[in-house]
Amino acid sequence: MLYNFESNLSEAFGQLLKIETDYNVIIQIGEEPNFKEFHTHSNILRCRSEYFNKIFTENIEKKDGMYIIKKSNISPQAFDMILKYLYTDQIDITNKTGTELLNFMIASDELMLKKLTKLTEDFIIQNQQKFLQNDPIGILQIIQYCKPLINLQEYCLNKICSEPEILFNSDKFNQLPASLLEIILKRDDLNLKEVEIWENLIKWGLAQEQVRNQDITKWNQDDINIFKRILYKFIPLIRFYEIFIEDYFNKIKPYEEILSKELRDDILKFYMISGYKPQRNPRFNSNSIIIKRKHIALFSNWIDKKEKMNINDINNIPYKFNLLYRGSKDGNTAAAFHNRCDNKEATIVVIKITNSNQIIGGYNPLEWDSNNCSKSTKDSFIFSFTDKNDLQSANIVYSNGDQYSIRTHSRWGPVFGNDLLLNYDNSPNIWYHNSVYSYPTLNLPKNMSMDDYEVFQVIKK
Structure with a gap:
């Protein structure tokens, strides 16, 4: 007959580790000044760890009858936790800092403790807000070159790009290594206005040691050349063509001498010549001054009628969004709208409401034309973001499929029903929101003043 008794085995092994009775293994962890020697038992290590079992089957160093193991690349604090786990099967990571957790995860991976590695990664992701905000620079530096943390690295970068204040408002932002700043500025999903990216880049550049004078009005040619060298690899990553001319004049022109003459001429052409299309840089290419990549990802989900969006959707957008028209640049007239947007098949319209962060708009799965007619579809929708920076503030309603879902008129712009x-x-x-007719209500006011609006052609990849 089998009897099960309440076991104190883990407590007994924990006590054995503490008092070090009959130990026969000396493990030297870390380097001075962060160095510690641990006294352990070969039988327990071999039973509990594939890594240590392999070491003991090989030609291992012995001194005075003791096995000697040296691991200089693991922190004593992380190994102390691992050793307690090997002896007692217990682990507590709840009160550890982000840096401590990453060191523990790296050590667990090297010692082939897959269960601990996965446990720590899951814990970090579940608690990522606190984890990143405490020390975003230190966290990014640790995970940058560590292969076992590649999934965690992508998760952290996604989070920072979605909520850039975590990094850019950190009091340690200016200590961010240039290599990491370049990775972030190359991302397609960085949720900052282009002028804000420029301002943060200038702040970072001025904080570097090579800059001798913070007052640009007192710079000589040597100062300009130094600053140009600091920022040269980042300048191509700034999408100057998304920056309003007022912001360019006030915030970029004072530093204009660090830009190449070719770039300055190209920007001038963009501002002065209607229809001029400059060479774009490799980041997110919707060319919008109203929306970011996260909005594009959400629009794509709505087009496919998906209920939820996860973070992976941002990097796997199934549609291309080509900017056809911007009112402030291409002429805010019916003729300009129809000239650029008619007969382009599916399009999405995005409108920035004056004196607010609200954006509204709609999706036309058919096409615009100037034939003064109405069209039926159940796939069109209209939407509203109370705050464009908060995806949770979005509201969307689909057409009821009546004959007025989409209306076209030569003297009007986009028309979604009477809604x-x-x-x-x-x-x-x-x-105008004249009535709730072809779409369920979005609770919009009857009249809405706009700053600008854009129309994108939507193409399945």
Whole structure:
């Protein structure tokens, strides 16, 4: 007959580790000044660890009858936790800092303790907000070159790009290594206005040791050359063509001499010549001054009628969004809208509401034309973001499929039923919500003044 008794085995082994009775293994961990020697038992290590079992089957160093193991690349603090786990099967990581957790995870991976590695990674992801905010620079530096942390690295970068204040508002931001800053500025999903990216880049550049004078008005040619060398690899990553001319004049022109003459001429052409299309850089290429990649990912989900968006959707967008028209640049008239947007098949319209962070808009799965007709579809939708920086503030409603889902008129702009429309006969800067007719209500006001609006062609990849 089998009897099960309550076991105190883990407690007994924990006591054995503490008092070091009959130990026969000396493990030297870390390097001075962070160095510690641990006294352990070969039988326990072999039973509990594939890594240590392999070591004991090989030609291992012995001195005075003791096995000697040296691991200089592991921190004593991390190994202390691992050793307690090997002896007692217990682990507590709840009160560890982000740096301590990463060191523990790296040590667990090297010692082939897959269960601990996965446990720590899951814990970090579940507690990533606190984990990143405590020391985003230190965390990124640790995970940058460590292969076992590649999944965690991508997760952290996704989080920082989604909530950039975690990094850019950190009091240690200026200590961010250039290699990491370059990785972040190359990302497609960095959720900052382009002018804000520029301002942070200038702040970072001025904090580098080579800069002798913070006052740009007092710079000589040597100072300019030094600053140009600091920022040269980052300048191609700034999408100057998304920056309003007022911001360019106030925030970029003072530093204009660090830009190449070719780039300055190209920017000038962009501001002065209607329809000029400059060479774009490799980051997110919607060319919008209203929305970011996270909005594009969400629009794609709505087009495919998916209920939820996860973080992976941001990097796997199934559609291309080509900017066809921007009112402030291409001419805010019915003729300009139809000239650029008619017969382009599926499009999405995005409108920035004046004096707010609100954006509204709609998706037309058919096409715009100037034939003064109405079209039926159940795939069109209209939407509103109370705060464009907060995806949770979004609300979307699909057409009921009636014959007025999409309306086209030569003297009007985009028209979604009687629910959201731009009537140039009345005003070029007011969007109207005349009634709840073809779409369920979004609780929009009847008249909405806009700063600008954009129309994108939507193409399946």
